[in-house]
Structure formats: C-alpha cells, structure tokens
Amino acid sequence: MTTALNLEAVNRSFGERQVLKDVSFAVESGRLTGFVGANGAGKTTTMRIILGVLAAESGSVHWRGAPLTRADRQRFGYMPEERGLYPKMTVGEQIVYLGRLHGMSAADAKRRTTTLLERLELAERAGETVEKLSLGNQQRAQIAAALVHDPELLVLDEPFSGLDPIAVEKVLAVLRERARSGAAVLFSSHQLELVERLCDNLVIIADGTIRAAGSRTALREQYTLPRYRIEVDGDAGWLRDEPGVTLTELDGAHAVFDLAPRADDQAVLRSALARGPVRAFGPVRPSLAEIFREVIR
Template structure:
C-alpha cells in the first residue's frame, strides 16, 4: 500500500497553511516529515486522515481517494494526547479496536499483544491520567496499532520518551515498515529522523522545500572539512579562499568548502600552526540542512 499527497492546499482566512504540498510514501518506507512549528505538518496529516478537507489537491492511498473504509485502515497518533484521560487503558484500547471493526476476541488479543510489545501490559487497569507522559505516549501508539493498520501517520511520536522507549518505538516502526506498511512521522528530533528514515521532506511556510533521501539532501549542501590542529590559534582559517568557518574551539575547526576550495591549501595553513592530528571530510547533518532550507 502506498500514500500519495498530490498538490494539496489549505487556507485559513488570510493564512495559506499549505501551498500545493506534494510527496509520496511507498510500501514499506519510513518517511520523516519535518518543519518548524506552524509549517503545515499537522494540517497535512489531518488532511491525509480526512479530518480536514483540502481546498485543492488530493490524497490517494493505493491510487484511490481516502474514504471511510480507507480511514479505518490508517493508524494515527496525534501530537496532542488523543485519549480519554478518565478511561482505563484496557477498556479504551478495546473500544478503539472495536470501532475499527475488530471482533471482541480479536480486539482483546490485539490489546494484549500491543501492550506487551510496548511495555504497558501492567497498566491495563489504570486510567490514562494516572500514567507518566512516556507511558501515555506508549498507549497512544498502541491505539494507533491495535487495528493492524495498513498506513501509519504519527505526529511527534517520540516526544517525551526516554532512550529505552525511543528504541522500542523505533523497532516497532521498522517492523511495520518491513510488513509493507508506509510510515510517515513528524519530529523535531532531527538526529533521530536522520537515523530512522528512508526519505525526508522539509516543509516551510506550507510548501515542501526539500525532499529526498538523507544522501540526496546532503548532496544539496557544500561538503565540509573538520580539522583537528591542537596548536592552531583562533581565526587561523579565516583567510583561506572559498571556505567558511562553521565551528571553532578546542583545536577543532569545521569548515564549509565552497566551489573552488583547495583542501591542500587548508592542510598547509593548518600545518603552519603546528601538528595536524585529523583531517575529516564530512557532509552536513540533517539539522544543518534544515537550518539552511528554512532560512
């Protein structure tokens, strides 16, 4: 199953929240959807679910417009808590599973399986309001998975999780992708997006500004060179042609190499200050690319 968002636009009065935003998520692909607050991520996800209607454009699942039957096969995890705080965890998950069409016995089996998988099986009798934020997030994910969805749409799923819970969440998303489920999630944790996602879309001002694999996005930026010269004084690289000093401190200098930069000239300049212990070529991180694209 695949998901296609095709040139959707949405306006709220004078605010153009989405401006012909397009992307696709293939079968078994994990797609990272990143952008600043107010960039249009949540609006896009709500249009995918059919909660909001786009002013123009369309959303297709396996080539067909989203209808009631399609929505029942989508697992959604909102950024804000979408659970009933005064309802017991087990009762709530069973209720949601039944809403998606599962039989009573299938719903009970699914609740047992996913709460065990996510480490909240001991909390079935607790009200959601009594759980920690991290456990609420785990239950929220269980709610998105309990009906065995064919598409997963997750808004900030890693928010508030400790490192162990992040690992569990990551493993679950990879398992679903391995089953052929297209997974889209938004996150401000760009290192995690860089590590987990097959492709990434960067949205700003309601428009998709960059789209591709991490390798493809990194190819957009200039290469970088990290120099470790312990004796080099501050500002030693300031005059090297076609280079920009990105970071400097404790003997380490990170340079951006613009067209025409000469790495041998950089090495000679570094050696003129004393010994050079490391010279490492690297590409910009997703966080650096994000800042560049958004700016």
C-alpha cells in the first residue's frame, strides 16, 4: 500500500504542558487506520494538526510525499468530536452547502448528498433541521458532511459515539467503500473491539507518545506471548509434566499454557497426539485491548 499521510516528530505544547512528543506515524491509501488512546492522550490534538486547525511547534506533516498544503486539506474530510453542524439548517441543505464549500458544483453536491443520505438511511430526514434529529441521526449527518466531497483522506474523531449497532454497520459499510476507492481513513475510537474488527492498521498513543503502530497482523505477532491453547479427548492435566510448559488455565480437556523460550510447541503437540485425538491446538493471539494495556503501562 502507498503512504498517503506521514507525520514525522510532531511536537505540540499548551503552555508548559507538552501534549505531543515526537509523534510519528503513517496513514496508507486504501486502508482504515484506527487511532486509539485514553482521554487526553493526544489524539484530537494530532488530528487538528493534520487538518490545520492547530500548528505543530516542530516536526512535519506530509501528504503523498510533499509538505501538506491548504489545497491538500480541501480534499480532506473531517468529523470533529464536538459536532459542528448548524442546528437550524436542514440536513439536506447543510450537506449540499458543505459540498459546495469544497468546490463541488451544485448539481454534484445535490447528487452526492442524496446518495449519502440514502446509504446512511437519513433520506427521510433530509428536510428536517439538525436540532430535531436524535443524537444518533445527528452523528450520521455529520459523517455525511465529512464524506460529501469524496475526500482523499478522512479524519474522524469518535465517529461511532452514540450509534446503535445497526447504525454502526451502516457507517462501517460506507467507510469501507471509501477505502476501497483508494481513500486513506484515520479515525479515533474508545471502542477497542470495534476498532479491532474494522481496522487494517493501528496507532496507539499514550501521554502524547506513539507507543505502537503498524498493521493489525504485525502488532498481534509482535505482542503474542509464547502461549498456546489445546483441546484433547480426556483430561489435559498431563501438561503439568511436560518440559518447558507452564499451565495458565485448565478445564478438563481444554488447557492454555505458556512455553519456555527454547521449548518446542510441536513436541507438546506430538506428546498430545500420542495420548489420543487433538481437537484444537494453536497460539493464543492477543486482542487489541490486551495489546493496548501492554504498550501503555
């Protein structure tokens, strides 16, 4: 994949408090990148620097290999955590208006607005003012506003907050479609299970410092312990006597165990097969929540 957005050693302070410390990571075209961290970790500040709302004190932000410009940002879509739609304006008029601000013709903005509101199941609400919508529907309208001009980069701050499971799936489908078209997507979320299911790449930030970044697969491999799960016929208690094996969980035929650095997982498997059928055997992969806890402590 091609790197679309690249941050190198970005720093930012507010008064005497440094909130970003040499922040560096990349966002690739055609991929969904999850940006996770606790409240106050620096996610929103980083996003605002990308969008030009804030300036970095040092470091650089590049778009497709060149310094980021105002013209580049015209091709970005942004959804802030603090929702910014006009409450007295109708949904349809507002999305069209924002499309026009990004240089779309009136006809293209109306066509794109109609398509998006249908995809997000807001078409019946197009004539209502934003203030009359439920919080979940306001969220969908905000996502439509970020997408209306077919942006090359989407920056979304907590886009799934307040959405029910059905609405989440609708939004996910739209984001995946945008990524498949070649756009780069960066979004923050506190819902780690959702990020794990959706994202291709992950960036984890804590105390203004990037603690881990890379593909979901690479991070899982990097933080996988020498831990295995096995299910056999009969009792798996014999594992206690296997060289290099430390049992961490035993429930009859099911067991989870750690291996010493030089121990051979295949030797354990052969020992199990010598005792009878093996129904399941393989490494235990950490969840995003487990990786997150590991890298921020």
